[in-house]
Amino acid sequence: MVEPLNIALAGLGTVGSGVVRLIETNAELIARRARRPIRIAAVSARDRTKDRGVDLSRYDWEDDTAALAARADVDVVVEMVGGSDGPALALARNAIAGGKGLVTANKAMIAHHGLELAAAAEAAGVALKFEAAVAGGIPVIKGLSEGAAANAIERVYGILNGTCNYILSTMEDTGRDFADVLADAQRMGYAEADPTFDIEGIDAAHKLSILAAIAFGTRLRFDAVETMGISRVKAADIEQARALGYVIRLIGMAGIDGTNGSARLFQRVRPHLVPIDHPLAHVDGATNAVVAEGNFMGRLLFQGAGAGDGPTASAVVADIIDIAKGEKGPAFAMPAAELEAMEPASSGHRVGSSYIRFTVPDRPGVLADITAAMRDAGVSIESLIQKGDPDQDGEVILAVVTHPGPESAVTEAMRILDGSDSLAGRPLVMQIIGA
């Protein structure tokens, strides 16, 4: 008789309920693939009485998630509570210290404490796994750390936040309002408990820092991700981008930069203009896509559902199955102590075209001031479009696309214009992804 793998589930929201449903629905095939049954020994969440659409009566209930790590009948703790610190981190630390495997969907916790937890798991001889934490259901952690293991990865980039992608692509398709579409994403379980993490790019930055550590064998540097979200993107930008042949997507991008002689880690999350014939332009809704470029494999594209109960549960349970089969890691594809400490690279010398949206007062001389600042900073303008009539405040929108050049020149032009009375608001700069 094969012993089951006994698991404890902490958190029974979108992801946790999905995990219960998946384990119950596919129990037989999971047991065959895991070589043993997966048994839910205990569950815990904030509210015992809440209707989650799954029957929890057959599982032991713990009011305090911390109790799960102390149970002798549990082999693996599955953390689906969320938050970089607090009860999630305490549970993770205690589970590992108690010799239990840890599976987590929590990118915030891994981005902040992943190295510590990975080292602790290696020392304790237990598994730490977090496939669901990056790009939801897409097996990108496994893909990079196993499938692409033989390659030096040169660059990794893509769409890492389902909520932002859902907002941008829905606004683009329907012209609906930002707040209204965000409320939809929350209803569908895509958004973080605090959606600021999504719309300000922080969630994508968490994921990017995890991917970069695995792709490049570097220590996690979430603190060094240059991060900008989509809250300043207006419907007018989406409209202008479309008129110019682009869509807007929140893109995370990481690579090793050797420009100044020493290798540095480049990590950035920002809204970008993506040409409509680029594969990332067709990634809609809560779908994520990750591109990895390796020196022998060439370009790989991983694409699939980046958020939501089913896909995220699929990634969580895949990790549980790996542990049932005896897999122990290491979590970041190499021992935590061997990950290289690398200084962050700045983006100033990067070269490319930019889109700049200016909101300006409707009066003569404004255009001359803007173009003079661009000229003085060495920015060459490819096109400039003025959007229609002034709005009710007497302001108009100017959309500028630059010829390829150093990003530092665009930054300098913005510095020259800072505080100018030819601007009615802070310009928005977005880089344009090459085809």
Ligand SMILES: NC(=O)C1=CN([C@@H]2O[C@H](COP(=O)(O)OP(=O)(O)OC[C@H]3O[C@@H](n4cnc5c(N)ncnc54)[C@H](O)[C@@H]3O)[C@@H](O)[C@H]2O)C=CC1
């Ligand atoms: N929703 C999604 O599509 C995805 C979520 N994730 C991550 O999975 C984790 C869970 O996310 P969701 O299920 O969406 O969140 P949720 O808000 O739907 O569920 C959170 C669960 O944790 C419980 N909880 C919260 N604070 C607690 C506390 N102090 N003590 C005990 N229980 C507590 C809640 O009662 C609830 O059952 C987060 O780390 C999130 O970033 C990862 C990938 C996708």
Ligand SMILES: N[C@@H](CC=O)C(=O)O
């Ligand atoms: N809030 C996240 C959930 C998955 O990681 C997202 O929208 O991508």
Ligand code: NA
């Ligand atoms: Na994943």
